[in-house]
Amino acid sequence: MIAVIFDLDGTLIDSAPDIVANTNAVLQELGLGVLPPAQIKGFIGKGVGHLLHCVLEASGQVPDGPLHAPMQARFNQRYETAFEMTVIYPGVVKALDQLVEMGCALGICTNKPIAPTHAVLRHLGLAEYFPVVYGGDSLAVRKPDPAPLLAAVKDLGRDRVIYVGDSEVDAATADAAKLPFLIYTEGYRKTPVHDLPHDAAFNDFRQLPGLVGNLMKG
Known part of the structure; x- marks a missing residue:
């Protein structure tokens, strides 16, 4: 799984x-x-x-x-309460629902501190999707050190893991953890996509379940 x-x-x-x-x-x-x-x-x-x-x-x-x-x-x-203007990207909720239907376990690994991470997930109604959440202060190190990502991998307990992110830091973290990486191109990245290590890029969350499915078959 x-x-x-x-x-x-x-x-x-x-x-x-x-x-x-x-x-x-x-x-x-x-x-x-x-x-x-x-x-x-x-x-x-x-x-x-x-x-x-x-x-x-x-x-x-x-x-x-x-x-x-x-x-x-x-x-x-x-x-911890700075989320009045924060929005979920289009298509995210439907993509998460599809991934759950596919049998995927879901987690978060972010450099955002853990308290505001949990707060914004609750505020936006996303908390129930993610039983495992690591923030930037969950461990003594943060991304691009792979330790938080690898800790999330261990907690989820699945044989195969894919990391999804938007930035140079995320690409470096996945590379250091030796995990497949899917990059969302509409986030905060500054470096051209082709200059970052990744397995696939997407600009619409409707594409994500299919990309995950392809990697599951590989």
């Missing part, structure tokens, strides 16, 4: 508007100017620490200086 493990932000959900709003609100609270949404979106994917490091650097501040800790505390306080 097969398991399908998903990244979250930029793969199943578009959370960038909330992350941008949350980030700029904290910058204003600290007396700094806001940053363009596209610039902040480019920092998403490697965890909150990396995001805030890049934001402070872009704001002309010392990335690991005295503002980092208070900024992270304020950001995290907001993050």
Whole structure:
């Protein structure tokens, strides 16, 4: 039997508007100017620490200086309820239903901290699909280290596993874990798809069950 493990932000959900709003609100609270949404979106994917490091650097501040800790505390306080503008990508729910009907076990491996991960999954009605969820702070390391993904693989207990994500970090994680990788091309990726290791690419979730089925046959 097969398991399908998903990244979250930029793969199943578009959370960038909330992350941008949350980030700029904290910058204003600290007396700094806001940053363009596209610039902040480019920092998403490697965890909150990396995001805030890049934001402070872009704001002309010392990335690991005295503002980092208070900024992270304020950001995290907001993050668990920062989902007013977050939406599920089109076709995701139907694709998840089809995968369940195919006998697939489903999991999440994201660099989003675990508390806001569970919060947004509950808010969007997706929690019931994923008995196994690993966030960016579930272990001492995060993606692209393969450990969180491999831990999710172990917990799901299936013979074969496919990872689905949208970014450079996801591609590197799947490669390090030596797992087949399907890349969703409408997320937060910056590198051309052909430059990333992947088994197949898709831009519409209606394609996903068929791609998983093909890999199941292989």
